[in-house]
Every structure is written in C-alpha cells, then in structure tokens.
Amino acid sequence: MFKKIINSILILWFSITILFILVNIFSIKLDFVIQYIILSYFIFILPLMFVESFRTINSTNNGKLITTMENILIKIKKAFKINNNQKVLLLMFIVISSVISFSTMYNTEHIDNIIGKYYNNKYTLELSNNIINQSDTDKNNTIKILDWQKQNLLNIYGKSFSILYTNSYLIINYQTLLKESPKEPYLDYILRIPYNIKIDNFIFFSNENPKNALFSIYTRYQGTSNSSLWDSGKWAIITKSGACGEYSFVFTELANMSNIKVRNICLNGEDHAFNEVLIDDEWITIDSTQENAYDPELDMESYLKLDISYAYALYPNGTIEDVTYRYTNLSNINIYVYDGNENTVNNSTIKIYSNNKRPNLFTNLSLETGQSNCINYNIGSGNYNIEVFNESYSGKLLDVTIFENKVNNIYINITDKIDERQKFNKNDEQNYNLILFINSLAIIALSALLVYLLLIIDNLLNNIYNEVTSIFIIGISFVLLLIMIMAIDTLFYFSISCVYILISAYVLYDIIK
CATH class of the missing domain: 3.10.620 (C8orf32 fold)
Structure with missing residues (x-):
C-alpha cells in the first residue's frame, strides 16, 4: 500500500514537472541540463549502488560484512543490472531533479x-x-x-x-x-x-x-x-x-x-x-x-x-x-554635524531614510553640507534615520522624530558608538549574505546527504521493527523535520524540493534493489 502511494506521488510529481518544463521549454538552457545530469549521476546513483551493495552483502552473510574487495565488486556489478524500463525511469528522475532547479531561465x-x-x-x-x-x-x-x-x-x-x-x-x-x-x-x-x-x-x-x-x-x-x-x-x-x-x-x-x-x-x-x-x-x-x-x-x-x-x-x-x-505640511530641519571634540565637520553627505511605512526606506533625499557643518531643509513629519558620510567617516544612523510645523534641530556626533538600529541593519545584511550561499548545487548535494540518512535509518529500523513500523517512524521524522524547517520559513520551498527528491530517490532505490 505504501509503495503504491509513493509511486502515485512520484508519477504525479513527474507529470506536473514535465508539463511545467514543456510549457517553458523555450527557456531551458541545455548546457545547464547536461551539467546537472552529470553531477546528479555522481551524487545520486553511485551512493545508491554502494548502499545497495553493502545491504546485499549484509543480508547474505547473517549480518557479517564481507570485506573482501572481490565480493564487494561483484555486488556493485549486480547493482548495475536493472532493466530498460527502470533505466528510463531513473534517467527521468535524474533529468527532472536537475532541471527542476532552473526550469524557467532568463537573463x-x-x-x-x-x-x-x-x-x-x-x-x-x-x-x-x-x-x-x-x-x-x-x-x-x-x-x-x-x-x-x-x-x-x-x-x-x-x-x-x-x-x-x-x-x-x-x-x-x-x-x-x-x-x-x-x-x-x-x-x-x-x-x-x-x-x-x-x-x-x-x-x-x-x-x-x-x-x-x-x-x-x-x-x-x-x-x-x-x-x-x-x-x-x-x-x-x-x-x-x-x-x-x-x-x-x-x-x-x-x-x-x-x-x-x-x-x-x-x-x-x-x-x-x-x-x-x-x-x-x-x-x-x-x-x-x-x-x-x-x-x-x-x-x-x-x-x-x-x-x-x-x-x-x-x-x-x-x-x-x-x-x-503639495502633499504634506512641511517641517524645517537643521542638521548639525560635529566630531567627538565638538568641532564642526564640513563636507558631509547626509541621506534621509523614512520609517513611516517600513524601517529604513531611502527617500531619495541626499544633501551636502559643503563648507558648512549644517543642512537646512524642509521635509514632512515622521520618524527618520539619518546617515552621514564624509572623508573620514561613514554610516552613522540616527533615529529621530520630526514634528510638523516646527523647527527641528538635529545634532549628530560622528564619533558616537554605533546605535542599535545600525547593529540591526548590519545583522540583516549578514543574514542576507548567509542566504546567498544556499544555491542550486546545494539542493542536489543536501538531497544526496538526506538520501544517505534515509537509507541508514531504513537499515537500522528494519533490524529492530517490521516494515510498517519503520515506514511510520520515518514518516513522522520527516513531518517533524518539515515543521522545523517551516519555522525557519525562508527554507520552506528549499525543503519541499528536497522532500520531492527524497521520495523519488527512495522509490528508485526500492526499484533498484
């Protein structure tokens, strides 16, 4: 029953993916497809063959692993013996798991x-x-x-x-x-x-x-x-x-x-x-x-x-x-720039960011102090960040509130410690850069690692529980893993891709053995 469900999911996934690819076939770059097919072969197929070989060796020797290279090579050779239909299905999996990462390409x-x-x-x-x-x-x-x-x-x-x-x-x-x-x-x-x-x-x-x-x-x-x-x-x-x-x-x-x-x-x-x-x-x-x-x-x-x-x-x-x-009542601002010794600082660039809707949206307002340490300008009321640049300093952000129909004097000491808002922005940038390392090659690599884990768990559980119980435990484990990844949220669709590949790999592994 379980195999039928998994096979149905696999067939449905293949069908949807193939349809998606056909709809967008004009945009597929074949050089990427070939690259991913080769990569997928070495990452997916070889590990599956080795795992199958050792599993067969274990089962034929009452749990005692045969370590002679001759017998290992014999079992690996047997793992290659799959019929043509299975080879076609396997090739479909390799191609689709490769193409799914870039099925709609543009530049x-x-x-x-x-x-x-x-x-x-x-x-x-x-x-x-x-x-x-x-x-x-x-x-x-x-x-x-x-x-x-x-x-x-x-x-x-x-x-x-x-x-x-x-x-x-x-x-x-x-x-x-x-x-x-x-x-x-x-x-x-x-x-x-x-x-x-x-x-x-x-x-x-x-x-x-x-x-x-x-x-x-x-x-x-x-x-x-x-x-x-x-x-x-x-x-x-x-x-x-x-x-x-x-x-x-x-x-x-x-x-x-x-x-x-x-x-x-x-x-x-x-x-x-x-x-x-x-x-x-x-x-x-x-x-x-x-x-x-x-x-x-x-x-x-x-x-x-x-x-x-x-x-x-x-x-x-x-x-x-x-x-x-034309669109709001104006407020006058005077922005003064000083150093730690309370000396005036000239030739600074001041950029205005609004927090009225979302934090730190650049208003496109950039002002120059020139030979003066002061900027006088009229803007709308609200909450702002003010960023200061000059030859020796850059990046000072100050959280200020501008009041409507009033003169607002703002004093910026450019030697102050970085405030909490700037720390927040820097952390944001680091998190964003972290996301950048999650790339399309990592999908295949991580999926291969998860396939290894799945096969290891399957081997271990089959030695302790019957097949139905093992499948149930594996299923619960993946549900919990999905819930955990969904809590991170950013990796949700990444995890879904991995699960698709895992399900397919498990079925193909079952076909191979």
Missing part, C-alpha cells in the same frame, strides 16, 4: 530581447492612438488612459503567490521576505533589495499570474537609474500587470505619446508612486491604482494612512523637482 539579455521583440515606440504610439483622440481635450484623454489601464492592467496588490529565485548565489522566497507587507506582495519591496547581486538564472512558481513573477524579475534586473524606470512601464504593457510604480510609468508613457504634459510623483519613503498631469495650467493628481484617480493632493496622506516624508516629481527627461509641499 537580462533574454528579457531585453523580449522587450525588443514585442515593444518599441511605434507600438506605444499605436496603442496611445487607439486609446485617445488627439483632437479631444487633455482632461478627456487622461480619463481614457485611466479607463484603459483599469481594463487592461492587473494590479498585483492583494494577489498572493510565491516566487523562488535560484542561481549560483541565491535561493529565496519573496513571500517570506514580504510577510511584513501582505497587501503588497512583492514588487515595491523587491526594488529595495541590493542591486549588486548577480542573477544567473531563476525559477518562479505562481498561483495567480506567472507574468507577475517574471515582471518582478525584469524590474529586479533594471536597477534604479531613471532611464531604466521608463522600461518598467514598457514591460508592464507587455505583461499587463504591475503595481503603483508600473501603473504610473505606463500612464506617463501613454500620456507622453499623447502630448499630455505629465510627470511621475515618487514617495520612496512611503513606497508609493502616482502621476500629475498639467490641465488648464494646473497640476492635477492622478493615481491610477485608486478607484477615484482625482484625489486632492493633501488627501494622499489619508489614503496612505501615514505621514509623507519627501515627494519628488520625475519628468520624462529625467529632471527631478521637490514637490513635498
């Missing part, structure tokens, strides 16, 4: 080729011409663009799906990473992840829309330069999915093609983006992620339910303009 060049194939300015111009009427008013054309977005773009907010990256550096589940912000599944927070990590290949699973996951990876590749942000609008048109930032850039792309004066409004500290259009010489707020796109500027804080730290307008030509005054 920046491949994604850029997709963009080049399906998107160009002519395409957008034709799209905008189908949406708007050049002889109509800017206001009516704006409404038409908004209507088109609502009908044709999928807002990923509230959609729940898992994304698993695998490459030579990284395996991570973004739903885990984003659990502190369940209403915004992945996109905006992914933009905060360090950009210096190279992605060689990856795999994604989605129960909502696979394009969303692919889109997030494209955005992940693009970095933070202004020019690449316009590409996110292009990609959103292709995938027909996105979040607030993508909605705003699609709107900008179409409005710009329609000769409507438009600009993006970015609230990096609050993780939101929208638009403004110039109608009758007045900038009108347009947030296409809301049902009522024409909300007054000062209602934005009510919609977001938090303070706005810093708002800037990004024009299609890359120009940036501070528009914080």
Whole structure:
C-alpha cells in the first residue's frame, strides 16, 4: 500500500514537472541540463549502488560484512543490472531533479530581447492612438488612459503567490521576505533589495499570474537609474500587470505619446508612486491604482494612512523637482554635524531614510553640507534615520522624530558608538549574505546527504521493527523535520524540493534493489 502511494506521488510529481518544463521549454538552457545530469549521476546513483551493495552483502552473510574487495565488486556489478524500463525511469528522475532547479531561465539579455521583440515606440504610439483622440481635450484623454489601464492592467496588490529565485548565489522566497507587507506582495519591496547581486538564472512558481513573477524579475534586473524606470512601464504593457510604480510609468508613457504634459510623483519613503498631469495650467493628481484617480493632493496622506516624508516629481527627461509641499505640511530641519571634540565637520553627505511605512526606506533625499557643518531643509513629519558620510567617516544612523510645523534641530556626533538600529541593519545584511550561499548545487548535494540518512535509518529500523513500523517512524521524522524547517520559513520551498527528491530517490532505490 505504501509503495503504491509513493509511486502515485512520484508519477504525479513527474507529470506536473514535465508539463511545467514543456510549457517553458523555450527557456531551458541545455548546457545547464547536461551539467546537472552529470553531477546528479555522481551524487545520486553511485551512493545508491554502494548502499545497495553493502545491504546485499549484509543480508547474505547473517549480518557479517564481507570485506573482501572481490565480493564487494561483484555486488556493485549486480547493482548495475536493472532493466530498460527502470533505466528510463531513473534517467527521468535524474533529468527532472536537475532541471527542476532552473526550469524557467532568463537573463537580462533574454528579457531585453523580449522587450525588443514585442515593444518599441511605434507600438506605444499605436496603442496611445487607439486609446485617445488627439483632437479631444487633455482632461478627456487622461480619463481614457485611466479607463484603459483599469481594463487592461492587473494590479498585483492583494494577489498572493510565491516566487523562488535560484542561481549560483541565491535561493529565496519573496513571500517570506514580504510577510511584513501582505497587501503588497512583492514588487515595491523587491526594488529595495541590493542591486549588486548577480542573477544567473531563476525559477518562479505562481498561483495567480506567472507574468507577475517574471515582471518582478525584469524590474529586479533594471536597477534604479531613471532611464531604466521608463522600461518598467514598457514591460508592464507587455505583461499587463504591475503595481503603483508600473501603473504610473505606463500612464506617463501613454500620456507622453499623447502630448499630455505629465510627470511621475515618487514617495520612496512611503513606497508609493502616482502621476500629475498639467490641465488648464494646473497640476492635477492622478493615481491610477485608486478607484477615484482625482484625489486632492493633501488627501494622499489619508489614503496612505501615514505621514509623507519627501515627494519628488520625475519628468520624462529625467529632471527631478521637490514637490513635498503639495502633499504634506512641511517641517524645517537643521542638521548639525560635529566630531567627538565638538568641532564642526564640513563636507558631509547626509541621506534621509523614512520609517513611516517600513524601517529604513531611502527617500531619495541626499544633501551636502559643503563648507558648512549644517543642512537646512524642509521635509514632512515622521520618524527618520539619518546617515552621514564624509572623508573620514561613514554610516552613522540616527533615529529621530520630526514634528510638523516646527523647527527641528538635529545634532549628530560622528564619533558616537554605533546605535542599535545600525547593529540591526548590519545583522540583516549578514543574514542576507548567509542566504546567498544556499544555491542550486546545494539542493542536489543536501538531497544526496538526506538520501544517505534515509537509507541508514531504513537499515537500522528494519533490524529492530517490521516494515510498517519503520515506514511510520520515518514518516513522522520527516513531518517533524518539515515543521522545523517551516519555522525557519525562508527554507520552506528549499525543503519541499528536497522532500520531492527524497521520495523519488527512495522509490528508485526500492526499484533498484
């Protein structure tokens, strides 16, 4: 009965995996497949043969191990004798266990080729011409663009799906990473992840829309330069999915093609983006992620339910303009930089991070003290971290609260000890680097180790208990192991992959013997 259940699971797993691979067959890189097949053979098949040989030797000698090399070689030779059907099944397992780690591969060049194939300015111009009427008013054309977005773009907010990256550096589940912000599944927070990590290949699973996951990876590749942000609008048109930032850039792309004066409004500290259009010489707020796109500027804080730290307008030509005054009541800050002897420190760079929505979101506000030790600026109220850099020092973070409609004097002593918040950030970075070492090769290596453990446990238990009891104990052990790994959460999907491989290896081992 147990064998039938395991075999059914194996057949189902094979079928789903093969279907998944066939759907994405155009993106499989055969050189990686060959590499993993060879690696899988040496990691999986040889250990299984040795274990089977010693098991056979034990059983034929009343538990006494024959140590002569001749008999060991004879038993190993017998372990090779499997029929053709078993060899085909074994080969399927090797290929699938290899391909499963990278069954949907892309790189920046491949994604850029997709963009080049399906998107160009002519395409957008034709799209905008189908949406708007050049002889109509800017206001009516704006409404038409908004209507088109609502009908044709999928807002990923509230959609729940898992994304698993695998490459030579990284395996991570973004739903885990984003659990502190369940209403915004992945996109905006992914933009905060360090950009210096190279992605060689990856795999994604989605129960909502696979394009969303692919889109997030494209955005992940693009970095933070202004020019690449316009590409996110292009990609959103292709995938027909996105979040607030993508909605705003699609709107900008179409409005710009329609000769409507438009600009993006970015609230990096609050993780939101929208638009403004110039109608009758007045900038009108347009947030296409809301049902009522024409909300007054000062209602934005009510919609977001938090303070706005810093708002800037990004024009299609890359120009940036501070528009914080349009969306919140301003607070004046004076930041003074001193050393341990209370001497003024000049030529410092000060970066402002907001804690209004999530800890330590960079507002995109970077200020220079020049020959003075003081910076005077107007920003919104709320809780902030302030980071200071100069020739001899970098990395000072200070947790401060800015009060609305008041002058706030902030004194930073750059020789103070690192505060708790900076320690927290450093620990975060170390944990993230630790995750980077869990790579696609480790899946196969760790799975092989677990196969060894499974076979050892099986041998030990069979000497003490009957087969049914042994299977029950092994099953309970794996359930407890899964629960423990799920508590870690980050390794959950990694553990599922290992269990799949373990089940398959156990069945194949049973077939071989």
